[in-house]
Every structure is written in structure tokens, then in C-alpha cells.
Amino acid sequence: MSRLAIKICGLSTPETVGAAMRADATHLGFVHFPKSPRHIEADQLRALTAPVPSHIHRVAVLVDPTDEVLTELTATDALTALQLHGKETPERVAIIRQRFGLSVWKAIPVKTRADIDAARAYAGAADLLLFDAKTPDGAALPGGMGLRFDWTLLRGVPISVPWGLSGGLGIDNVAEAIRITGAPLVDVSSGVENAPGIKSVDKIMAFCNAASS
Ligand SMILES: O=C(O)c1ccccc1N[C@@H]1O[C@H](COP(=O)(O)O)[C@@H](O)[C@H]1O
Numbered sequence: 001m002s003r004l005a006i007k008i009c010g011l012s013t014p015e016t017v018g019a020a021m022r023a024d025a026t027h028l029g030f031v032h033f034p035k036s037p038r039h040i041e042a043d044q045l046r047a048l049t050a051p052v053p054s055h056i057h058r059v060a061v062l063v064d065p066t067d068e069v070l071t072e073l074t075a076t077d078a079l080t081a082l083q084l085h086g087k088e089t090p091e092r093v094a095i096i097r098q099r100f101g102l103s104v105w106k107a108i109p110v111k112t113r114a115d116i117d118a119a120r121a122y123a124g125a126a127d128l129l130l131f132d133a134k135t136p137d138g139a140a141l142p143g144g145m146g147l148r149f150d151w152t153l154l155r156g157v158p159i160s161v162p163w164g165l166s167g168g169l170g171i172d173n174v175a176e177a178i179r180i181t182g183a184p185l186v187d188v189s190s191g192v193e194n195a196p197g198i199k200s201v202d203k204i205m206a207f208c209n210a211a212s213s
Helices: 014-022 042-049 067-074 090-100 113-122 174-181 201-212
Strands: 005-008 027-031 057-062 081-084 103-110 128-133 163-166 185-188 193-195
Touching (some): 005 201, 027 042, 090 103, 090 113, 113 128, 163 174, 174 201
Parallel strands (some): 005 027, 057 081, 081 103, 128 163, 163 185
């Protein structure tokens, strides 16, 4: 059985990047979306990832990014993957993958089983599908709000591409989420924070322990 992958997302300080590495997170996430309390610029991304060894994945979280933004971020050479969290079509995902040469993740907002079925359109375009809770209409952010969906919707669903689970995961529920869904990758942001955008070293450690237990 392969090892569980754990992504700690929305990192913005050297201390919390260090904590995620010490906690054995396999993926570090960095948000580039000005409306987010976790937003960082390209120069911060470069500095934060400088001490990260190459075996740890570095993922940029973006919402309907322009080619200009993607060019600026990928020029840092800091990234191994792009996580698209907006309304990107399968065609746009395929173009980004081909144009920027990085692994591309597509976040799939889930409320019903139909949302999971609709994700099939991205097979072949995205390298990984990330099933995340659908945020309410008019919400400030399309993710990173600590909302979860009904994990039983994923039970028994054949998913033919690499995938992961996010949305409302935390120290107290991540083990149950993995048990119900069989997720090979879990992704957390709000659940390891003391306040929006303020990550907790202790919570990062506790989350990774709980996920791996
Ligand atoms: O974290 C953000 O600010 C964010 C902004 C825009 C798009 C996605 C964002 N976060 C991602 O949302 C999921 C779930 O987060 P949470 O654990 O429920 O807070 C996760 O993949 C974050 O990377």
C-alpha cells in the first residue's frame, strides 16, 4: 500500500513551512489569490520554498489564473504543481498543463453525487482531481473556508485518475474522512489555523499525526 499524501495549504511563513516539513507533509501549498488571507506574491513563494527539499511537492493554488500570472509564478522555479480552484474548463486545464509543463490539479467543488460524476470531464486534462466542498454562491473564496461535503458521496465511486480530498478537514475528522473515502491524499488549510491565514505549528503537527495514524 502506498503512503498517504498530505498537503498543508496556505503556508505563508518560514516557521510554518518548517513545521510542515518536520511533520512529514508530502505537499506544501501556497495561495496566489489576492482576495485570500493566505495570498503570497511570487518573491515570497521563492523565499519560502528555497529550503524545501526536492522530494517535497510545492503546489500553487490559483483561481482562474491568466497566462501572465502563471508565467510570473512558474518563472520562480519553485513549483511542482498548479492547483486550479476556479471555473477552469477541461480545455483550459489541458492548455495550462501543456503550456507550463507542470502537474495540474483541478479542484472539483462537490455538493451532490452529480458534481463527482461531472469531474470525469477532466480525466486526461488534469493530473489530479481534488474533491473539495462547494462554497455558497457569493462566498468570498471558492475554497479555504473550512467547509466539508458529505464524504459518503465518494464511497464506491470508481475514480480512474489520481485524486485527493479537501474541504473542512481537521485534526478531529481527518482519520474518519480517510476511512470513509479511502482518499490517497488529504489537503488542509483552515483546519490547521488559529485564525484565517494564521497557521499553527502545533495544529500542523497534530493534523499530520492524525492523518497518518
Ligand atoms: O485557502 C484559500 O484561501 C483558498 C483560496 C482560493 C481557493 C482555494 C483556497 N484554499 C483551498 O481550499 C481547500 C479547502 O480548504 P479548507 O481546508 O477547507 O480551509 C484547500 O485545497 C485549500 O488549498
